[in-house]
Amino acid sequence: MANSKPQPDTSTLRNALRRIIDPEASMNIVDLGLVYRIETAADRIIVEMIMTSPACPMSERITAEVEAVMQNLLPDTLRPAVRLVWLPPRNPSLISEEAKQHFGW
Numbered sequence: 001m002a003n004s005k006p007q008p009d010t011s012t013l014r015n016a017l018r019r020i021i022d023p024e025a026s027m028n029i030v031d032l033g034l035v036y037r038i039e040t041a042a043d044r045i046i047v048e049m050i051m052t053s054p055a056c057p058m059s060e061r062i063t064a065e066v067e068a069v070m071q072n073l074l075p076d077t078l079r080p081a082v083r084l085v086w087l088p089p090r091n092p093s094l095i096s097e098e099a100k101q102h103f104g105w
Helices: 010-017 059-072 099-101
Strands: 035-041 044-049 080-084
Touching: 010 035, 010 044, 035 099, 044 059, 059 080
Parallel strands: 044 080
Antiparallel strands: 035 044
C-alpha cells in the first residue's frame, strides 16, 4: 500500500536537514551553509549542496544521510535527488549566525 504522506514544503525539508551533522565540523549542514537550494515540484525534490571541500571524505555519507532524511518525509512516489555543486564556491556569508558564534567568528 502506498504511503500517502503529503509533500512537505521547503522550510520543513530544510529544518529536517538540520539533523545531519558534518562530522568534521561538528555542526549541522544547514547552519554550515552547505545546503544551497531545495527545489520542490509535484514530481521531484532536488537538494543542491556543497561539501566543505571537493576532497571531503564524508561526501558519500552526508549525501546518503540527506537522501534518507528527505525520503522519510516524502510520499513513496517521490525520490529525492541530491546534487553536489561547486559553484558558487563555499562562502562564509552562507554560514548561520549560530554557526559563526559556535566557531568564534
